[in-house]
Amino acid sequence: MLEDIDKNYKDSSLKQKYNIIKGNRYIMEEAIVPISKALKLPMDDVVDIFVKIYDSASLYESHAYVEQAKMGCLGRRVDIDLGLCWIADFFGLISKNDADLIRKKVVEDTIIRKKPYNESLEEGRALAVKILKGEE
Amino acid sequence: MLEDIDKNYKDSSLKQKYNIIKGNRYIMEEAIVPISKALKLPMDDVVDIFVKIYDSASLYESHAYVEQAKMGCLGRRVDIDLGLCWIADFFGLISKNDADLIRKKVVEDTIIRKKPYNESLEEGRALAVKILKGEE
CATH class of the missing domain: 1.10.3070.10 (EhaM-like)
Known part of the structure; x- marks a missing residue:
């Protein structure tokens, strides 16, 4: 039960972080795209890395x-x-x-x-x- | 007369500096060529700039x-x-x-x-x- 709550919390926090990045055209164009090109990585992989390393607050401040x-x-x-x-x-x-x-x-x-x-x-x-x- | 001596000295010093650079394949390939490419300048112009700015001793040490x-x-x-x-x-x-x-x-x-x-x-x-x- 507690595990479920924990999992739900994590899922919604992850989803929130994905939404922050994918909904911000500036971050997508000026951070995700150049990194994706330089590393020849799919953009989704770069988004994954940002989501893994940053918390939501930092993502909001990343402009x-x-x-x-x-x-x-x-x-x-x-x-x-x-x-x-x-x-x-x-x-x-x-x-x-x-x-x-x-x-x-x-x-x-x-x-x-x-x-x-x-x-x-x-x-x-x-x-x-x-x-x-x-x-x- | 003194002017002539001075001019001759300068000419031979200049010639010596050109010879140091043009005779050194390493300096030509690893300094003159990349600078010439980056600045889209003829190689001779880049050599001229080195000759103008450096003295012979510095050129000998430039390796x-x-x-x-x-x-x-x-x-x-x-x-x-x-x-x-x-x-x-x-x-x-x-x-x-x-x-x-x-x-x-x-x-x-x-x-x-x-x-x-x-x-x-x-x-x-x-x-x-x-x-x-x-x-x-």
């Missing part, structure tokens, strides 16, 4: 984390795509400060100003080249 | 930096390609320690054990999925 992750992980992609990792961090051909400005510009153009990533990236690339050549 | 950059920047690519940025750094679905192990394994398999990057990445991906699902 802020998703926003941070979106900005932060895009910034790291810019580092790779523009070679900032090489030219700033390891070879010091441009300053870390200049690299921060370029990265921030591409991330903000993409996420806040809604430019396509490749377009933002091309502008970041042009800026990096100008700085490298001492024209900026 | 160590190139090695570090190669490992470091590949690690950052792994973070993006496997979504470690998301699952470890922002969502805490796996520990930073586990993410470090996965990243290190992929980088070492690729650079030290000379496995193709995509193959190393697939193994890293399988490991990440196992850890996420609590099977490891």
Whole structure:
């Protein structure tokens, strides 16, 4: 009997957690989808992992984390795509400060100003080249 | 007259620096080529930038930096390609320690054990999925 109550409670808590995630388009698009793509895992498996690890309260609060992750992980992609990792961090051909400005510009153009990533990236690339050549 | 000497000295120093870079296959392949690709700049332009910024002594010593950059920047690519940025750094679905192990394994398999990057990445991906699902 107690076991049944416990099981019912767990089932309804699990169901609630699934509903929180699946009902939140932002979490689905900006967290579940990119993780599913990177790990080549079905989206349902990624949802399962979130449900297993997070409680409902944390899931309700996850909007802020998703926003941070979106900005932060895009910034790291810019580092790779523009070679900032090489030219700033390891070879010091441009300053870390200049690299921060370029990265921030591409991330903000993409996420806040809604430019396509490749377009933002091309502008970041042009800026990096100008700085490298001492024209900026 | 003094101007001529100065100019000759500069020319020969420049030539020496070009020769150091162009004669070093490792620097060409592991620094000039990836930067040239990332910035979509002709390789000669990238060589020009190195020659402008570095003196000969630093160029002779750059082998160590190139090695570090190669490992470091590949690690950052792994973070993006496997979504470690998301699952470890922002969502805490796996520990930073586990993410470090996965990243290190992929980088070492690729650079030290000379496995193709995509193959190393697939193994890293399988490991990440196992850890996420609590099977490891």
